[in-house]
Structures are given as C-alpha cells and as structure tokens.
Amino acid sequence: MTRPPVRQPERPPLELTPIGFEVLLSLAASPLHGYGIKLAIEERTSGDINLGSGTLYQAIQRLEREGLIAGGSEGAVRGSDPRRGRTYRIEPLGRASLENHLRRLSRALDYARAHRLLPSAKR
C-alpha cells in the first residue's frame, strides 16, 4: 500500500538514542499509550529490551520536548484493553528522524551481510 507522503518538517531530522528509536518504531504503525509502547518493544525484541517505566517516560518526555511525538487525549486504543492514560502518536519530525535512522541501519545491515558479518536475510 502506498504511504501518505511525508510532510517536509521545518527542522532537519534529529539523531535518536537507542530507546528513543525503539519508542518511535513502536509508534510508527499506530498511536499507543505508555504501557502499550513498553509491551510493543518487549514483544518486538523478544524480551531483550525490557524498559522500566522510569526510563520509558523519561524517554517519552524527551521525545515530546523535541517534537518527535505528541501526547494525545486520554482514551482507549483500538486493539488493546481500555485503560486510563494518554496515547502518544508520532509527529512528522519524528517520522522523518525514524526513517533517517532506519536508512542508516539498513545500510549498515547491507554492509554486514556483504562482508558475511551476519547471516543473509531469509527471503
């Protein structure tokens, strides 16, 4: 499916911290509340990354301040149990920063596979 065109942000994409990257990745598909972000990251990384709520919300605050995500109104999120809590969605700048980071990661992966540092991706 075609993705909607990314609106050009006013600011250049920002460098992401590892946790910031994971949070943005979780929000890329749909808005989530805090706990949902934490679960998404755990699931995606098969439990390797298990964020404490302190760390998580510290990261969320930083991302909010930098304008990469925005906290929306409280309410239930489709697909998960109804909970109190804000939902967060990725902002255009966040999306641009995420894509920037992913492109770089992708280039690194390609290089790793080309030099047999990683097994080839199963197609």
Add this chain to the structure above:
Amino acid sequence: MIEALYRALLLLYPAEFRRRFGAEMLDTARALDASRRSRRSRAVIDALHTAVALRAEYRRERRFAFTENRHMPWDALRRDVIFAIRSLRREPAFALFVAATLALATGANAALFGIADRLLVRGPDHVRDAERVRRVYVTAQPPGMGQFTTAGVGHVTYDIVRRASSAEAAATYAINDGTTGRGAEAREIKIGYASASLFSLLGVQPAQGRFFADEEDSTTGARRVAVISDGLWQRQFGRATDVLGRSLIINDDPYDIVGVAPSGFTGAELGRVDVWAPMNLLSARITNDWMRSWSAQWLSVIIRLRQGVDPDAASDELTTLFTRAYDGDEKHMREARVWTAGLGAADDGSEPAESRVVRWLSGVSLLVLLIACANVMNLLLARGARRARELGIRRALGASRLALLRMLVIESTLLSLIGATLGLLVAHVIGGAARNTLLSSIEWSSAPVDARVLLVSLVTATAMGVFVGVVPAIDVTRDALARALRSGVRGGSGRRLRLRAALTVVQSTLSVALLIGAGLFVRSVWNARHVDLGFDPDRVLVVEVSRASLAGLDTSARDTERARRRLFLAGVLDRVRGVPGVEGASVAVGLPFGNRFSVRITVPDLDALPQTGTGGPSISAVEPAYFRTMGTRLLRGRDFNPTDRAGSAPVAIISEFMARTVWPGRDPIGRCVRIGDPPGPCTTIVGVAENTHRARLVEAPKMHVYIPLGQEVGFGGAAMLVRSSQDAESVADAVRSELTTADATITFVATETLAERIDPQMRSWELGTSTLLFSGLLALVVSAVGIYSLLAYLVADRRHEIGVRLALGARVDHVAMIVVRWSIGMSLAGIAAGCLIAAALGTFMQPLLFQVSARDPMVFGSVAGVLLLVALAASLLPSLRAARVDPLEALRAE
C-alpha cells in the same frame, strides 16, 4: 504492594514530571504486580535511577535558564541565604554575640507580650463577644468619706440590674475560699458561687456534662451540685471518665458533680476557680435577709449589653432603676451612681495595678529591644568596614549595589531570626518564672510561648533584621568599589564614625533611663518592705478553723454547739502557748488585712465625729494578749486584762489617730464613748494603741476601736494569732495538730502568716523591679560592649595618627588618656540625655512608686556613677592597645 512502593518512589521525581507522567507510571506499576519478582526488583531500581537522573537534569536546566533569563528570584534568595550562613560561620564570635543579644532582648519582649496579651488584651478565656460583657459598679459618697466605688453589691442590686432593658442578660457570682475533702485530705480550693445565668451569659460550653440550671439555684433552697474545673478534674480525679455523678466534699458537705468546665475557664475574672456552685448556697449563709438587705454586699454582677446599646445609656438606666428602688434612709445611696466597665477593670473600676505595671513593662522591654538594635547596628557597621575589600571586589565583578544591599540585609535578618528563635527559649523561661512568682493569682491557660507569641516574635525579628541591616548596608555599599582600592582600615568616613558614636550614645542614654527606673523600683520595694505597719508581719501566724456543718442537729443542739465553738479558740490558748517556739498567742475578731467591721461611734458632747477622709471607725474584739502577740505598742493607759470580758464593764482601747482626732491635745483615757447604732452603754477608754495598717500597704491612718473579746455585738468570726520566736511558718504544723487534737469537729486548719496576706500587694512592685533590673543590666552589658567595640575601632582607625603623635614625642599615658576621654565623653552625653528622659518620664512613673520621688537624686547619682565606671572599664583594653602602638610600624602601614 509494588504500587505502594511506586507511589513512594514517585515522590522522588521532580514535581513537574510527576504531575505529567505519575498516573501512567502507577498504571504500569499495577501491571507489574502480577509479574515475576526479578522484574519487579528491576523496575524499582530503574525508577530510583531515573529519579536521580531526572533531578540532575532538571537542576542543570534551571541553572541554564537562570543564567539566560535571570528570572528565578527564589534561586537568588537561596544563594544569598547560603552565602550569609557561610559568612557568619567565618566570624562565629560576632554571630554568637549578636544572636545572644537579640535572643535576650526578643525573649524578654516575647515573655512580656505573652503576659500583656493575657492581662490587657485577651481577658478571661471562653467569653463570647467580650466587648459587650461589662461589670456593674456603684459609686457613692458615704458621710465622712470621699467618693467611693465598689464592685461588691447585694442581691437586691442584682435583681434591679436583671430588669434593665439595656441588658440582654445578667449574672452574679462571688469567689470564695473553701476546702474540699475531710481531715488529712482536706485541700484549700477556690469556689465560684454563681447564678445559673453566668454560663449562658459568657457563652461557655461545658467540657463534660452540664452547668447547673435555674431551678437548682432557687432562692428557696439551692441544690448542692457542682461543676469542677479542668484543673481540679486532673488533680483530684486523675481525669477519670466517670467523674460525672460522683460526690465531692466542699466545706464538709457533699455535692454532686454535674459537669466539668472547659480548660482555662475562670469565669469573668482571671484568677483560678476550682469549683462552681449555685450562688444561693452562699447567699443563705451571708445574713438572714440577704434578698432585701442593702448593706450586705458580697456579689459581683455582670451584664451583657444588648446589641447597639451605648454603655453610658445603660449606666443611666441602671442608676435610675437603682435610685428608684432604694427604700432606705441613707442619702448617699439615693444619690448613688450605677455604671459599668469592661471585665479588665479592678474592684474600684480603675485599671488594676498589675495591668498598669505590665503596660509600663512592655514599654521597658521595647526600650531594651531598641538598645539591642542600636548595638547590633553598630557592630554591623564595624563589620562592614572590615569587609570593604570583599564588597568592592564583588562590585567590580558586576554585582549591583542592590544585590549587595540584599545580601547584607539577608545576613542581618538571618541573625535576627536565629536570635529570635533562641529568644523563644528565653521567653519560655522568663515568662514561666514571672507567671509563677509574680503573677501567680492569675490562671494561665496557655504556655508562655504560644502561637500568638510565636507569630509576633517572627514578625518582630524579621522587621528588626531588616531595620538593623539596612542602615549599615547602605553606608557600607556606598563607594564600595573605591573603598576597596584603598588599603588598610584607615579612611573610615567621618559620617560612619559619627553614626556609630551617635548609636553608642543612644545605647548609653537608654541604659541610663532603664537603670534609673530599676533603681526607683528597688527603693520602692525596700520602702514597702520596711513600712511600719504597727505590727510584726513576719512573726505572726493567723490561724482559722473550718468545721463540720451543723446540719442534722436540732435547733437547741445547734445553739449549744455554736456557743461552744465561739469560745473554743480562747479556751485552747494555753495549750497553744505551750508549743515550743511560740512566744505568745491571742484571739481576735477583726484582724488587719482580714475581716474589717465598721462601727458607729457616738461621743457625748460631740454631734458627730470629725471628718477624716479615711472613713469612719472600725472595730475589733481582742483577747488580752493581742497587742503583745501582734507587736503593737500601747502608747498610753493599760492593756485589757482577764477581768475585761463578756458581762464586765465595757472598756475600749483606741488607735492613736482616733485619740488625736477626737480629743486633740487632751487625754482620752477615762472618757466615754458609745458604740453601735443605736448607741450602746458608756464604754470607758482605758488605753491608746499605736496606729496599724488595716488593709493596705499604702494607707492613711484610720480610727480604730478595740474592745475585749466577748463584748462584741453584731459581728463575729474569730481567728487565732500565734507569735513565734523565729519565723511564723516554723510553728504552723505544731499549732495545727494541737487544735485538731483538742476538737474533733475541726475539719481543716488554715494557717497563713500576716506577711503572706500582705504579699499580693507587693507583687506589682516586685514584678516591676525584676523586669527593670534585668533589662537595665542587659542594657548596661550591651552598652559596655558597644562602647568597647567603638573604641577598639577608633584606635585601629587612628593608628597612624597615634603613631605620629608618639613619634613626635607624646607620652604613652597621654595617648591612653585620649581613649579614656573619648569613652567618658560618650558616657557623659548618654548620662545627661538619659537623666533628662528619666526626669521627664518621672511624672508618669510616680503613681507606680512607693515613698520615693521619681527624681530621687540618690538613684540618679548612683546610676550615673555606675555608667561612668562601666565606660572606664570598657576603655581599658583599647587605651592599653593605643599605648602599645609601635610608631614605626604605624607609620609604615600607610
């Protein structure tokens, strides 16, 4: 459980973060409750770790923001406070001295404020809308006397007042001494006999149970119910929860306890009351026709004015009702005036002596505070000079003058607050001591340091800190930059020197004024203690017995028993005289500083007794050994002897004042007087005794008649007098046991020395003396330090000049004398000004003094001498230092 822990951990987070994300973090915590323990532990550690990190991050952001914006006033304040603390730590002696000075000054003020607040402002506790509650007074001019005001009225007056339309409510009461318990457990208590309306009028609620009702206070037969005070509930019943309904023995009769009064309730006065009982229980014992008698006056009456009623209009109405209702023959009663005054007024409607003294003392303690402030200002000025360099550097680095000023004022305010905090401790000690020793008749329901005192101290300390810091700060920051570039202390501006000298003179002035006040009070107390009362108060013990009630006996048995009791004390005199340590004993009805009975005396050949302005004659009935026991000298004629008794020829001994007033220049011995109304038989005068004080330390001589015990008609109430070879207290126990052994119906023996009866009148002078002495001495010490510090500064400042003088050949002792002359000069200025102030205030102080002029030259001279000595002592060290200046070194340090 994890949630509770998380809640606590959230408190570690910065407030802003907690507000934003706290709820969500708690949600997460709840979800964790079900998970593995290792996950929970990791979560907790993560929370702690993040809290610390976030706080550090926030702090960095704040500092960054401040440097950028300068919009964080609290940061600046905090910085200044921290800096002030560090700066004061570098000079601990200075800080300690200033804090101690301020502590003593503010402590004394706080203590006095607490006392003044209670006596002058607040009045009795548990009174609703106290401005509308007023006490009733009657002013009349009886024949032969000046105008006379009393708050003591009869029940008939109460009835009149009750009917007044300006009164929303009226109540009456009388506070009497009594005993509770029997035999060895008997204790003296204060009983408040009150009408049932007293409590509703005052607007007080009982802490337990109820107050008594109107039906229980009926005029035909009041019930024996009692409301005990909180203090009595604690002392006697240990705050038992079942105290209601229990029985309490009062004056040997059982009373039912129906209620407990709230803590601090003392009725309409400030003195302690242990038990409240229906008024008519007392009324029935006063006299047979107590309901209609105009001369029996044992009650106080208070009213609550209706809203909007003017007190003067109320007085007019009361006067009209009173004079209309009076149905007797006495002209002065028909012309009497009935009026009201606030609850704080004394028995004669004027301001009580204690209140007047407290008012004065409040002024005194403010003076002390001013002296302390002047001293601290002086010290701060000196300190500012020492810091000239530091302040100059700060200016050079960009600090504004305002910032420097703020820093210095914060420092002085901090010192002041520290001083005030220490002062609260001082206030607690001084306030407690003053209350217990000098104002013990008042029930103090709050601690010496309560919330109001705390608040006032805090506000005063802050204001004082700013006041004391501002002037030196302004002076010191002026030209701070330029001053810093000059080396050495030299170059202190003439202005600052003059300011400091002026402050020192002010301190000396105020100290002199205070010490003069103290000296005058000391002399008053001394005079009061040495007044010739006409008897020896320290060696005479007054013994009064209480007995089991006569209820339950038939009339003839009652009369027999009453007769026996009347003769008991005289009959047991020989036993008492045998007690070791007893020099003499006697019995009397009508003692000095005790019961006073006025009497009508008719002299043949005289239409009326001469007017004396001190009232008509009073009478006592005394046993033959009376004058020897009391130490009252017989000036002429003879003493009574055992043949002068009931039924023998009537004889009398009169006071010397009466002798010279009624028979001026003639011998009264052998003359005839008729005692009583209607006049009794001819009573022969057989002796003249020296004048004695009958009721007050300060008293004009009065006419007094002594008749033999047993010949008295119409008055009674005998007391035993015991004279001991040492002080009277030493024989009290032995006498008590002799009496209780001799008569089983005695329930309690009250003993009191005559000196103890007089003591309450000494109290206001003692209070004044203690406070003025303490303040005066404190002021003296502070002044001495002030003089010393200024002289030390001057010597350091003028080192160069001194060095020059010495180099040019001046003698060392001359140089030292220069310093001494400075000191004497300042003191003389202070002495002159202080004496002028004391002399000017003398007119206001005179009424408070006793037999000493407010401008007594001995006191003024002594104080001047003391201050000169102190100034000399303070100049000793600086003058020695000046003498030891090395001219070469002084000239070199240019």
